Amino acid sequence: MIRAVWLIVRKDVTVEVRSRELAYTTVFFAISCVLVFAFSLVQEGRAAPGVGPGVLWMAIMFAGNLALGRTFERERQSETLRALMLVPAPRPAVYLGKLAGIVVLLTLTEIVLVPLVALLFQAELLSHPFWLAAVVLAGTFGFASVGTLFAAMLVRARSRDVLLPVLLYPITVPVLIAGVRATVAIAQPDFDADIVRFWFALLVAFDVVFLTLALWTFEPVMTD
Amino acid sequence: MPKWFQPATLVCGLMFAATPFVIASAPYESTMGLVQKVFYYHMPSAWMFLGSSIVCGIASVRFLASGDARHDRTALAAAEMAVLFGLLTLVTGPLWARKAWGTWWVWDARVTSSLVGWMIAWAYLILRQYGGPGSEKLAAGLALFGMANVPFIYISVNYWRTIHPATTVVPKLPFSMGFPLIFCLAAFTLLLVLLMKLRMRVAEQQSRLDSLYLSLDEQR
Numbered sequence: 523m524i525r526a527v528w529l530i531v532r533k534d535v536t537v538e539v540r541s542r543e544l545a546y547t548t549v550f551f552a553i554s555c556v557l558v559f560a561f562s563l564v565q566e567g568r569a570a571p572g573v574g575p576g577v578l579w580m581a582i583m584f585a586g587n588l589a590l591g592r593t594f595e596r597e598r599q600s601e602t603l604r605a606l607m608l609v610p611a612p613r614p615a616v617y618l619g620k621l622a623g624i625v626v627l628l629t630l631t632e633i634v635l636v637p638l639v640a641l642l643f644q645a646e647l648l649s650h651p652f653w654l655a656a657v658v659l660a661g662t663f664g665f666a667s668v669g670t671l672f673a674a675m676l677v678r679a680r681s682r683d684v685l686l687p688v689l690l691y692p693i694t695v696p697v698l699i700a701g702v703r704a705t706v707a708i709a710q711p712d713f714d715a716d717i718v719r720f721w722f723a724l725l726v727a728f729d730v731v732f733l734t735l736a737l738w739t740f741e742p743v744m745t746d
Numbered sequence: 747m748p749k750w751f752q753p754a755t756l757v758c759g760l761m762f763a764a765t766p767f768v769i770a771s772a773p774y775e776s777t778m779g780l781v782q783k784v785f786y787y788h789m790p791s792a793w794m795f796l797g798s799s800i801v802c803g804i805a806s807v808r809f810l811a812s813g814d815a816r817h818d819r820t821a822l823a824a825a826e827m828a829v830l831f832g833l834l835t836l837v838t839g840p841l842w843a844r845k846a847w848g849t850w851w852v853w854d855a856r857v858t859s860s861l862v863g864w865m866i867a868w869a870y871l872i873l874r875q876y877g878g879p880g881s882e883k884l885a886a887g888l889a890l891f892g893m894a895n896v897p898f899i900y901i902s903v904n905y906w907r908t909i910h911p912a913t914t915v916v917p918k919l920p921f922s923m924g925f926p927l928i929f930c931l932a933a934f935t936l937l938l939v940l941l942m943k944l945r946m947r948v949a950e951q952q953s954r955l956d957s958l959y960l961s962l963d964e965q966r
Binding site: 671672699 | 869
């Protein structure tokens with residue numbers, strides 16, 4: 523099982539390293555998002571106070587949505603999805619492999635995003651880097667765990683491009699709320715570890731629920 | 747006379763009796779006055795909303811496990827009911843909140859999670875409508891997540907510090923207010939069951955018609 527997950531991750535990483543399509547488009551899209559927010563929210567050289575964390579999470583969710591759609595679109599276009607489904611490994615292994623690939627890609631994007639948002643919106647995001655990393659990773663994982671399931675499900679559906687955000691955003695709203703609140707607490711000048719810990723624990727709880735549900739659902743919905 | 751006529755008459759009678767007789771005779775609440783009576787509609791529709799989300803989730807699980815189209819029809823009917831009663835909940839809530847809290851909308855845990863639950867039910871219907879063939883299975887997966895949200899909506903008022911009244915209010919009601927509430931709950935439950943049955947019948951006849959068309963094509 524772990525070997526199958528690893529092989530799928532390695533396959534995705536190899537394809538990505540050769541084409542760099544997803545990494546480039548996702549990172550560039552995320553930067554464009556942040557710039558759009560900057561142009562609309564920064565007035566007379568000053569960002570509205572406290573918008574930084576929100577902008578960071580919006581950019582993560584928009585870029586994540588795009589990346590999720592593209593990963594599975596690629597499998598569909600090259601007609602490797604059927605092969606992926608025929609892999610002699612349990613279905614959840616396919617799901618976990620895809621999920622790991624998405625999380626890695628989004629983490630790369632976030633490494634670019636966080637300093638950019640901190641710079642453009644004068645947010646003290648990097649004052650507690652370990653907490654920030656933990657919160658952003660937990661949030662990304664929760665978002666991607668639902669997103670991978672739905673992107674995989676929708677791969678053969680009609681109008682999948684627009685259906686993915688329609689399904690994904692209502693469900694991942696809890697992750698967004700907890701992520702933004704935790705990041706706001708991290709960026710506060712008077713850092714309160716208890717508040718951050720509370721929202722982080724909530725994020726982890728959402729991750730566990732989402733991952734469990736997705737692992738349950740992946741097998742029946744991906745079987746013809 | 748069709749089979750559903752008598753139950754429909756009963757439900758209509760109960761629903762029409764609710765406002766002019768039962769709710770009107772309930773006493774005014776001491777601080778909120780008249781506006782508190784929205785509650786007799788708000789809470790039953792919220793319960794029906796949560797109930798039909800759960801029914802939709804359970805029917806979806808059974809559909810995923812067995813592949814039986816009957817469970818799928820139940821899930822579809824329940825999702826439509828969740829959208830309907832969720833809308834009633836989200837309209838009656840602000841009507842009351844404007845007077846009681848002084849604002850139409852508050853982003854507190856229960857209001858937010860109810861809105862999310864309602865959006866999931868709506869996304870379910872959108873997916874079924876526009877997802878093309880095979881979307882009923884995908885929608886069933888979505889319904890599971892919608893069901894997971896329900897306990898969160900229910901407990902949110904007791905765990906978070908919010909301004910929404912907690913679930914402990916209801917058992918403490920005096921009889922004069924408790925009776926109209928139970929009456930409305932019963933009427934709404936019957937309404938939900940009736941609408942579900944009718945909707946499932948329509949879906950069943952639709953699928954029967956589809957299979958008839960198919961067999962007709964084969965004969966030609």
